Amino acid sequence: MTRHQRMIxxxxxxxxxxxxxxxxxxxSTLLSPLEVIAxxxxxxxxxxxxxxxxxxxxxxxxxxxxxxxxxxxxxxLQSVIRNPLASPDIIGxxxxxxxxxxxxxxxxxxxxxxxxxxFAAMLGAGTVSLLIYLLSWNKGVTPIRLVLIGIGMAxxxxxxxxxxxxxSPTMVASQAYIWIIGTVYAANYAEVGAMLVxxxxxxxxxxxxxxxxxxxELGDDVATGLGxxxxxxxxxxxxxxxxxxxxxxxxxxxxxxxxxxxxHIARTLIGxxxxxxxxxxxxxxxxxxxxADVIGRTLFLPYDxxxxxxxxxxxxPFFIYLLYRNRNx
Amino acid sequence: MAHLLFDQSKKIWGCVAAFVLFILAATASVSLGxxxxxxxxxxxxxxxxxxxxxEHMLVRTTRLTRAIIAMVIGGALxxxxxxMQALTRNPLASPSIFGxxAGAMFFIVLAxxxxxxxxxxxxMWVxxxxxxxxxxxxxxxxxxxxxGLxxxxxxxxxxxxxxxxxxxTQGxxxxxxxxxxxxLFWMGGSVSVRTMENVQPLLPIMGAAFILxxxxxxxxxxxxxxxxxxxxLGLRLGWVKFALAVVIVVLAGGSVAMGGTIAFIGLIVPHIxxxxxxxxxxxxxxxxxxMGASLLLCADVLARFIxxxxxxxxxxxxxxxxxxxxxxxxxRGFVKK
Numbered sequence: 001m002t003r004h005q006r007m008i009x010x011x012x013x014x015x016x017x018x019x020x021x022x023x024x025x026x027x028s029t030l031l032s033p034l035e036v037i038a039x040x041x042x043x044x045x046x047x048x049x050x051x052x053x054x055x056x057x058x059x060x061x062x063x064x065x066x067x068x069x070x071x072x073x074x075x076x077l078q079s080v081i082r083n084p085l086a087s088p089d090i091i092g093x094x095x096x097x098x099x100x101x102x103x104x105x106x107x108x109x110x111x112x113x114x115x116x117x118x119f120a121a122m123l124g125a126g127t128v129s130l131l132i133y134l135l136s137w138n139k140g141v142t143p144i145r146l147v148l149i150g151i152g153m154a155x156x157x158x159x160x161x162x163x164x165x166x167x168s169p170t171m172v173a174s175q176a177y178i179w180i181i182g183t184v185y186a187a188n189y190a191e192v193g194a195m196l197v198x199x200x201x202x203x204x205x206x207x208x209x210x211x212x213x214x215x216x217e218l219g220d221d222v223a224t225g226l227g228x229x230x231x232x233x234x235x236x237x238x239x240x241x242x243x244x245x246x247x248x249x250x251x252x253x254x255x256x257x258x259x260x261x262x263x264h265i266a267r268t269l270i271g272x273x274x275x276x277x278x279x280x281x282x283x284x285x286x287x288x289x290x291x292a293d294v295i296g297r298t299l300f301l302p303y304d305x306x307x308x309x310x311x312x313x314x315x316x317p318f319f320i321y322l323l324y325r326n327r328n329x
Numbered sequence: 330m331a332h333l334l335f336d337q338s339k340k341i342w343g344c345v346a347a348f349v350l351f352i353l354a355a356t357a358s359v360s361l362g363x364x365x366x367x368x369x370x371x372x373x374x375x376x377x378x379x380x381x382x383x384e385h386m387l388v389r390t391t392r393l394t395r396a397i398i399a400m401v402i403g404g405a406l407x408x409x410x411x412x413m414q415a416l417t418r419n420p421l422a423s424p425s426i427f428g429x430x431a432g433a434m435f436f437i438v439l440a441x442x443x444x445x446x447x448x449x450x451x452x453m454w455v456x457x458x459x460x461x462x463x464x465x466x467x468x469x470x471x472x473x474x475x476x477g478l479x480x481x482x483x484x485x486x487x488x489x490x491x492x493x494x495x496x497x498t499q500g501x502x503x504x505x506x507x508x509x510x511x512x513l514f515w516m517g518g519s520v521s522v523r524t525m526e527n528v529q530p531l532l533p534i535m536g537a538a539f540i541l542x543x544x545x546x547x548x549x550x551x552x553x554x555x556x557x558x559x560x561x562l563g564l565r566l567g568w569v570k571f572a573l574a575v576v577i578v579v580l581a582g583g584s585v586a587m588g589g590t591i592a593f594i595g596l597i598v599p600h601i602x603x604x605x606x607x608x609x610x611x612x613x614x615x616x617x618x619x620m621g622a623s624l625l626l627c628a629d630v631l632a633r634f635i636x637x638x639x640x641x642x643x644x645x646x647x648x649x650x651x652x653x654x655x656x657x658x659x660x661r662g663f664v665k666k
Contacts, residue, residue, distance in 0.1 A: 090488060135656055144481055145659065148421070151488050152655040155425070155592060159648030166642050181499050256496065305503060312496030319489040323470050323482065 005276055008269050012283040016064065019290045023060035024052060026298050062187040063293040063307060064286035065195040066252035067262070071285020072203060073244035074259025075266065075277055079213050080237045081146055084322060087260035088245035091150025092132060093125050094256070095157035097249035098180050100124020102164040118194065118250030125246030128153055129238065183306035184252045184293055191251045198247040199282075202240050206278055213237070213274045255292075255308040257315020258285050264322065288314075332607040340612055343605060347619040351400075354626035358396040359388055362633050366392075391521070398528055399520045399629045399643075400622035402584045403594055405535055407621025408542050409580040410595025411602070411613055415549050416573050417471070420658050421484050423595035424460075424581035425648075428490035430592070432463025433585035435494040438501050449527045453534075453586045459494075460582030464574065466490050518591035518644015520629055531583050538579040539618065545572055546610040553608065591644040593651020594621055600658065 001009075024036045029051055038044035039052040074087040088094050104120035132153050136145040161180060206213075212233040215223045223230045245259065262285035263277065270276050289307055292314075296305035334343045360366045366384045373379075374388040406424060413422040424430050436459025437452055444451075467490050471483030548569045551559045560566055584591065598621045599613065606612040625643070628650070632641040 089492070090485075135660070138660065148481070148484060148659040149656050151426070151484060152652050152659060154488070155648055155655070156652035159592065159645045159652075163642055163645040166645075167636070167639060181496075181503065256492065300504070303504065305500070309496055309500040309503065312492065313500070316489055316493030316496060320466075320470060320486070320493075323486050323489065324473055 001276065005270055005273075009276065009280060009283075012269075012280050012287070016283045016287045016290075019287050019294065020060050020064060023063070023290055023294045024056050026294055027051070027056065028301060058187040058189050058192050059184050059293065060290060061192045062195060062251060063184040063290045065192065065199060066184065066248040066255065066286075067258055067289030068282035068286040069195070069199055069244040069248040070255065070258040070289070071262030071266075071281040071283075072206065072278055073241045073248070074285075075263035075281040076206065076213070076237050076241040076244075077259070078263055079274065080216050080234055080241070082217060082219065083144070083147060084264065086147055087257065088241065089254065089256045089259060090154070090319075091147055092152075092154030092157055093129050093150075093242055093245050094249050094254040095154045095161070096128025097121040097125040097246050098254050099157045099160045099164075100127070101250070102161050102180065106164050106168045118191075118247065121250035122243070122246040125242050125249060128157060129242045133235075133238065180254055181306040181308040183296075183304070183308065184289075185304055185306075187251075195247060195251055198243065202244055203278065203282070206240055207275060209233070209237070209240075210275045214272075217272075252289070253306070253308060255289055256312040257319065258288050258311050260322075261311075261315050261318050262288060264318070332603065333605050335607075340606055344612075344615060344619070347616060347623070351619045351623045351626075354623040354630075355396050355400060357630050358399060358626045359392045361630050362392065363638065390525075394523070394525045394528075395521050395629065396626060397525075398523060398587055399625045401528075401532065401535055402520065402588045402591060403598075403621040403623070403625025404539070404618035405580040405584045405621075406591065406594040407598035407602075407617040407624075408539065408614055409577045409584075411599035411610070411617045412542065412545070412549065412573050412577055413595065414599055415553050415610065416570065416577070417468070417483055418553070419483055420600070421596070421655065423593065424577075424584075425491075425590065425592035426484060426596065426655075427467045427487035428463045428494060429460045429467075429578070429581045430585050430590040431491040431494040431498070432461075433457075433459040433582045434590050435459060435498045435501075436462075437586065438498045442501055442504075449586075450530045453531055453583065456586035457578060457582040460585065461574075461578045463490055463494065464578055464581075468574075518589045518642050518647070520588045520625070520643055521640070523587060528587050531587060534579060535583045538576050538583070541572065542576045542580070542614055545569065545576065546614050549573070549610045550608075553610075589644060591625070592648040593655065594625060594647055596658075597651050597654050598624060600654070 021033060021036070024040075025031045025033055029048075031048055031052070035044060035048060036052055039046075039048055040057075070088065077086045077088060077091070078084055098121075100123055101117055101121040103124075104117055108116065108120075132146065132150050135153075136142070136149045138145070165180075212228060215226055215228045216230070216233060216237070218226070220230055248255070263281045265284050266277050266281040270280050288311060292307040292310035295310055296307050299305070334340045356368065356371070360368055360371050364384070364387065366388060370382075370384050371388055374382075374385040378389065379385050410423040413424065413427065414420060416422075433456040436455045440452060440455040467483065467486045470486035470490075473482075548564055551562055551564050552566070552569055556566060559569075581595070598617050602613050602616040602620060606616055625647070628646050629643050632643045632646050635641050635646075
């Protein structure tokens with residue numbers, strides 16, 4: 001690690017801390033950073049304990065973790081597909097999760113309660129990715145075919161989601177609609193814990209796979225020549241990426257474009273080393289979602305704008321800029 | 330490319346067959362539904378109209394309007410899709426994939442929340458504007474770079490622009506939730522929420538665009554042989570492309586103003602038609618119009634029955650029919666560069 005890279009990591013981490021702090025202090029009740037720190041360590045007078053510990057902390061943590069998962073998921077996809085334009089939402093993985101979650105909300109919510117929603121979303125993400133993968137298989141998977149078929153599947157999944165929201169009663173419809181746009185409203189510690197487990201298992205696994213990740217980026221021919229099990233590693237990477245994206249969608253809805261933007265900024269800042277890219281993309285993804293959520297719930301008071309709208313409004317123009325920059329690709 | 334109807338007379342007979350199919354679909358659309366109306370009653374409703382009979386009223390008001398809207402949208406989207414594929418030389422081009430529908434949709438939702446009481450005509454122009462903005466962005470982005478228009482780049486640009494406009498639409502809807510319910514059904518695509526007075530001002534403009542589309546068939550035949558060849562043959566490329574863009578924007582934007590986002594018709598129909606009549610746009614355009622109209626009429630009838638007593642949004646149905654088709658074309662790959 002060069003000195004420059006170390007600086008970048010430290011800066012990304014402090015940026016993330018800063019936005020988390022902002023998330024704890026800002027809101028309809030303004031608190032001072034000192035009060036917040038006092039409450040966090042149990043030294044405060046307990047007056048604001050409810051706001052800090054019950055309302056804001058889980059929300060900040062969840063948005064941060066979901067963003068980190070999306071950022072890393074996008075990073076892996078971009079390395080594997082070797083296309084800077086790939087991300088879980090563009091190739092339909094998040095849409096698949098949304099279909100399953102809306103189906104669950106409309107049909108099974110009454111019976112099994114909210115607890116099953118994340119599993120439904122993960123199942124949906126997995127099913128759709130499997131479908132995309134199988135449909136793009138023709139003696140191996142080429143990146144371009146994967147992206148195109150993903151776009152097609154995203155359209156179909158979007159249609160099914162629209163159908164479910166149109167056909168359900170208004171109550172369910174607006175509930176599902178908000179969730180689809182992506183929000184961390186009313187987060188709780190159980191969700192934060194689940195997200196932590198997912199990240200705690202998958203991120204170390206990704207770091208172990210640094211070498212195959214670098215080899216994937218060289219292209220199929222070179223990778224095969226180097227003795228790498230290209231298709232097998234590719235499948236493994238896609239599974240990790242789907243699991244990360246699926247769990248983020250499960251707990252925070254379909255927050256768009258973070259999986260696209262975060263890895264790109266990370267790559268611009270720190271270069272091509274996958275080992276360093278993973279933590280930086282994660283920190284930046286977390287920063288983006290957390291910041292989007294803070295803006296969404298403070299700027300439009302008393303409305304609570306879903307974070308997904310801001311990430312898309314930043315992310316889509318960024319995507320267009322990427323298209324422009326990669327115009328000769 | 331091998332196609333089925335090779336010589337002139339077969340093409341004419343094929344056209345007649347497509348027309349018969351279209352008439353059958355239109356009749357089915359008028360007579361089938363939650364209340365099935367026998368064919369004789371349908372004829373009676375036009376010949377000896379009697380306002381006292383419920384079936385007659387039903388035919389002359391809801392059913393007929395619905396059928397007309399479905400056929401206009403179906404034909405318009407199919408022709409727009411065919412010309413988009415010609416203009417961009419991209420087999421995956423269609424108004425929904427390229428974000429044109431999403432652009433028109435966002436502009437309409439925005440107009441709805443800024444001046445809710447405006448007339449249909451205003452919404453129509455707003456929809457045209459949205460469609461044009463999206464089309465220009467996608468075309469510009471897709472044609473950047475050394476090798477110009479590449480199919481993959483255009484599809485990516487289209488999906489990004491669609492996502493951008495979709496998120497703007499969502500933001501607008503979250504801020505004024507009372508509009509959500511009225512817009513939702515429309516976002517799913519629908520041919521049943523408009524009345525005849527609503528759509529009447531649109532019809533002459535769509536008709537004019539369709540006639541322009543027919544006139545452009547011959548220049549487009551030259552255009553698809555490549556820019557250099559076309560220029561060598563004395564085609565005024567700039568004008569032809571501009572006219573094509575106008576036709577596409579009017580047909581696609583008008584469809585969105587009438588029925589919301591109905592996906593994939595513009596992708597499926599031109600491919601089927603090319604399989605039948607080959608690459609001659611003088612045949613492709615009328616075939617597309619007839620078959621697009623028939624397809625959407627059939628889809629509309631189907632949408633009434635699948636989940637009785639509720640109705641399925643027709644845009645969802647066409648998206649589900651179109652996705653396998655899209656995947657098939659994407660898998661087959663791009664033969665032409």
